[in-house]
Amino acid sequence: MADSYHSANHEMLKQTREAGESTAFDRMDDMGVRCKFCEKGVRCSLCSQGPCRLTDKVTRGVCGIDADGMAMRNFLLQNTMGTATYMYHAVEVMKTLRQAAPGGTYEIKDWSKLETLAGVVGEPLEPRDTLPLRVADAILAEMNRDHQSPSPFVEKMAPAKRVAKWKELGILPGGVLHENMFATASCLTNVDGNYVSLALKGLRLGVATAYGAQIPLEFAQDALFGTPTPHPIKVDLGIIDPAYVNIAVNGHEPMVGAALIAAAHEPAAQEKARAAGAKGLRIVGSIETGQELVQRFEVDDVFVGLTGNWLSEELAVATGGLDVFAADMNCTVPTLGATCAAHGTLLVPVSDVIGIDGAETPVVFDPANAADQARQLIDMAIANFPERQKLSQSLPELREGDAVAGFSTESILGALGGSLDPLLDVIKNGTLKGVCGLVSCTTLRDGDQDSHTVAIAHELIKNDVLVLAMGCGNAALQVAGLETPEAKEKAGPGLKAVCELLGIPPILSFGTCTDTGRIMLLVGAIADALGVDTSDLPV
Missing domain, CATH: 3.40.50.2030 (Rossmann fold)
Structure with a gap:
């Protein structure tokens, strides 16, 4: 029976089950055995010939697509929905940024982030009172840039060695709106059935999503609400x-x-x-x-x-x-x-x-x-x-826990005295074995809620790996008590020493799943400081 790693959720599940209420935990149990074709990505119902299911004997769908092409196309199509959601978020943030004004519901709390965005899109900093409006409109225009015209967000904010590699692979993207249109159009039946081509389009869409939607909206939110601090x-x-x-x-x-x-x-x-x-x-x-x-x-x-x-x-x-x-x-x-x-x-x-x-x-x-x-x-x-x-509702005693939130590239630099050198030194000398960005949703698929996320995080910090957590997995680790200074006792000796030196938990709350762009910038900064490509880092 599906359950939760967290004691408060476990107690509430007992109560909802006694009341006969349906939750995701119960619906997970109801699903039973899953379709093996769907699990492998070799089932397609995109056109009127389907659904088609591929096996070792039936190796192509009615249209002729093979298993590799079908699986990759299904994967890319799922990614287009994720990109669309981040685009929607970015558009809503830019609409909000347009309204920013002194004394209003929304006003600029971090001008440096707005000025960074202005530099990327080529907007002059003066007149200052119109800068939020001008930057927002410029970003919306950049999101709509043709997919064959490279995005300045990628060229100006990504590590130079990555940009060169992406150019070499042909995956340097344009505006994220057009990239999503390009990827979605490629997924129509009888358009692109080649798994390598589809995979490259997926990589291209990933770069476009990070630098064309996530990072601009993160910087704009920082400008509006302040850059996170612990x-x-x-x-x-x-x-x-x-x-x-x-x-x-x-x-x-x-x-x-x-x-x-x-x-x-x-x-x-x-x-x-x-x-x-x-x-x-x-x-x-x-x-x-x-x-x-x-x-x-x-x-x-x-x-x-x-x-x-x-x-x-x-x-x-x-x-x-x-x-x-x-x-x-x-x-x-x-x-x-x-x-x-x-x-x-x-x-x-x-x-x-x-x-x-x-x-x-x-x-x-x-x-x-x-x-x-x-x-x-x-x-x-x-x-x-x-x-x-008026409703008679009894409530069991539920846990209230502590955590430390608000880590960002800027706050980490602040804790390090304004330079990445202390972090780089402990990685170079082996005190830290590496840094792990743990970006995850939560699932009941293979165990209780958050049990795997917590287990992986425990193992990482025990082996002297500093963890930066984002997304629903971040909340899992916060509720599990692993994002407190006291959690250093669960870390290996090297990581524990770093935690004591900097006054940080062994797992840093780096925000939401949207904040994956934030960690890309941190990884890029570390790579640039070391003079290596991001692929050469122990991350």
Whole structure:
């Protein structure tokens, strides 16, 4: 029976199962034996001749594609959906950047990041008051650059040796929007059935996604909300107190959550919540939206931290402690409407890509009206609080844990005294065996929730490998207690010494899955400092 590595989730699973509620854990059990053709990527239903399934005896589909071509085409087609999602995120961030103004809901917190972006797209720094608008428009134009015209983001931000290699391979991309169109068009039946060609297009799309969507949106978010710096946070389901009006922010984008945190700190909002019978009003971070927020905002009595990764979201609702679940562009499961209805929670989409049975009328994010929308969500939550309180919901005692969040290339450099040399020295002399970027989602496929991620991380730090964690796997390690200074006791002697010297945990919270671009820049900086290619590093 599917379970979780985390004790709070385990306790909530017992409760949901006793109540007969469906969660991803139960649906995983229901799946039973999986299709072996699908597992191998040798099943296709793209055209009216299918579905086709390939075996050792039936080696080609009706169209003539072989197993290698079919598997690679399926893989590339999945990647185009991921790229489209990062593009959507990037576009939403640029729309927000266009609205940045002093004293507004969104204003520039880190001008250096905006100036870096301006340098890449060739925008002059003056007049300063129009720089956010001009940079945002220039980035949107760059995203739409033809795929045959190389992107300046790649040429100016990627390591020179990588750029040369990508040129040699013919995978130096243009604008990410056109690259995604190019890759998707290649996946149509009877267009590209050659697995090598499809693989190269996949690599090209990966470069375009990182440098054409992820890195620009990360820098723009840093400009808007501040570049992450290390600070203590709270994690796990125990951060939810049902006696408060609680709004969970879920998905991948920080914009609505940031507006809610600001609005929830207004005395009038807190007074309204208390007048409704609550102890106050709180904002609860969930999955990557929560991760974006805990990187940049201090945890206090209003913003209380991060519940966990996406497999935890149904269990967070099942605590019966949430009044509004605000769902932005990603990772809200299709059954959540039923879970919310059972526990007195309003499921409110705040992105126009979200469509879920049982959801309330969407409050679609509009950066020009974000403050008013945040107050609207708060009013909905406060009005719902007495209704939720009418439900008789018992809650087991759930763990509240600690972690340190907010590591970035800049904060690591700060901890090292402004130079990578101390890190390079301990790698060169063997004190550290290497650095590992652990970028992962969470799965129940081969074990309990997060069990493999935690096991791999334990093994890495035990063997003196510093880990930079991103994505749902990052939340797994935060909730597991491995991103605290005390976790150095689980590290090997070399890594433990480095942790003590720098005052860092053995696993650094490097953000969300979107922040993979951030680690590419760090790896590139290390390679440049050593005068080697990234492929030569112990990473």
